Amino acid sequence: MRALAASGMALALSACAVGPDYQRPAMDLGQAYKQSSSALQAAVVDAGVNPGWIPAASSAPLRGDWWLLFDDPMLSGLMRDLNSANLNIAQAEAQYRQAQAQLQGARAGFFPTVGASSSASRSGTGSAGSSSGSSSVSNQYSLSGTVSWEPDLWGRISRTVEAGEAGLQAGGADLAATRLSMQSTLAQTYFDLRVTDAERRLLQQTVQAYTQSLALTRNRYDAGIAAQADIETSTAQLENARAQALALDRQRAQLENAIAVLLGRTPAEFSLPETTVAARVPVVPVELPSELLLRRPDVIAAERRTAQANARIGVAQAAWFPNLALTAQGGFRSGQWAQWLTAPASFWSLGPALALTIFDGGAREAQLREARAAYDAQAANYRQTALTALREVEDYLVQLSVLGHEQVVQGRALAAARESLRLTQNQYQAGLIDYLSVVQVETTALNAERSALALVAGRLAASVQLIAALGGGWNPEAGTAGPVPVQEPGAETPPL
Template structure:
């Protein structure tokens, strides 16, 4: 700009020198390497699961659509749009992005301008002459601190990792909310099924009471049989009423998850609980980039590692290149003619010589913070592996439980039918019938509960596997294309013609 009257020869020498210093600078502090965690080559509890076809089948981001329930699909869409916790996580991610932009600003010079005007005067007393003057100035300045030791670069590296961790936190919040909504929905549908069961049961108990009263009036049954039938009916009424408030609470939870007041939300009863989908299970190493909480912990480890470099850079001097120039005059009108021009240019080197050990303490604190975050990352990975193993064995054993439960259910229904025939023929008293009916009801409820538990466990396994989320590639690396497996942590994606890691699905349901 015109007001900065800088010598051209100095500019031609100073700017290339400063650029060379910046380009040749090295960043202090350790370079980041992801902490090693023992993962294993396969899941221990994957027995009974077979490789899925095709081999590259993987969870989708909209994993809930595999349950083939339009009502659940609509609730998920409402959650993604209106949930307050998800909106909070998104705002925190935007905050982390803004911090990254602020850190990157350290690479650029600071340009400023200043306009000032002052009027001054002096007087020596009654016999002395007084003087008055006006001074006006217009000043422009440029200041730049070359990143000689990598302090700014490490700060940007730290902020970038923090932003990536915040993005993973947002994905983790979303997955947790989706999982909670799906589990709540299936528990509510299980209560719908129980209410239908109790409606039929109450009708049957009422018929039994009517038959017993008729038999009592005919002198065939005793008063004890009538009271047993009535007690059984009222107990069933009590249990059926308890289902109402339990269902209402699940409905209220769904309302809050979808961003609605409970008073404005209602969900009609359904005729089914849900369909258990096939869940692809990949390799343990895939959890490192398919679990958002694991990715967040890893990025925070990288963030803590970069802070070590920021702390170590405090031991080195700061070089500041500054230039200033402007116009100065005693009157504004003089600027149109011949104002006074001034400029200054020069480097400044500043370094702390003694701080009582504060810098060393900051480095030790940064290293300890990294060690703590690395340990937290390893703990998160191992916890993720544990969750997958737990839900794998739970679903595998539940599939076997379902087989035995189905046999028990068929036997209880046959027993009830035979007992009712015996009672109608007058061969047994009603107490025997009541016991068999109670057992049959308990078996029916256990079968419904097991079906709901399998659905809930499938949702939990899906969430433990990352719910179809995948960590974005590092800067400078292309994202994996559709139909091609993304690189697994510590491994490269298979080349063309090589087999991809097999995923697993339950062998039987």
């Protein structure tokens, strides 16, 4: 009865958990993004340009398969392969399973430990120097079971489980962050490759045009109306264009190899055919800054690790209190096999054991200070991670706005360069100007064409980076949120 009373008291006390209860560190991220109401954003909209983002209040929020916004079937196929074959994602998944196993091990502390043992021994005694030479031999057989349980009097086990649950949630957020990072890297690499393909086609057309110009210049030289210097200038221009085309071939091969590794394949077994894709910058729904604390995986991971560090303070504080262990043992013990399982051979024991560390040289105090310092470090890391996320969103918002307006201006410059090139070539064919003037205008036109493609690449990359900075539509509760938003009308990027 006394043992049962002690057990009941232990169960009543097990609801007490020492240590601070967790509260998420306060963070003030503001009511809106700085760029959401800027004059620059208004100017871009007034110019009729797709700004690349809109407030989420007027559209559905992002969803997990955010790459569908770009309406590129090849990109969607690559994303499917990435999610199933990327080795970084596989590593993060294994680490998440490891966190699951650790939590299961922590929860095992709530339950009693049951064990069994069986033994058989034969022993003897004798006096070698005695005249009689008598000796005795005996057998011993035993079978026993043991049940032991440590009530969670001070919450050590419950705080350990709390830390394990927070660690598991952080591991899930890490997995989502890794997946989002790999998806973002793949999308940016893919669009870089597509822009590189467009540049290669541009340079192929340029090489053809320069080849025709060289042939025309040679004909004019043969007719005595062009100088040898014009031929050399045209030849140098042609070879420079060929060299730039070769450099793009190298760049494309490297991008293709990078995609192969992202898909968990060797570069030798992967190739991506060249296609013309009508790329356009999608409209990305941007939610309030406070949503970053709930939707961005790395911010959630940092917050959950703060909760984990808080729970470990309770574990360290519980070490100052005594441990109570309830143990029960019973079985059979006999010297004869035939009487092994009989009632007279049975034995049992039941009782609590209380243990308290009196002196440890300050080890527990040091562990407690370490746990509190770890919490402070994690709280600071959480706040820094949230501020970094806020800065990244602001950066990509202004980048999309500026690039959209810049693309409009660059479009006017490109149209003027093309018209200037047409007029200059007509003047050269009419013999009104020398070839050096043509070369200068052709160089300007080529640079304008490549600058336009660079802006296409910049806007596509900024769109992907903004989506990743917003959390990629990841929802720790439901996984995705809402349908894909419909694109608004506006200036579109040229086909790649």
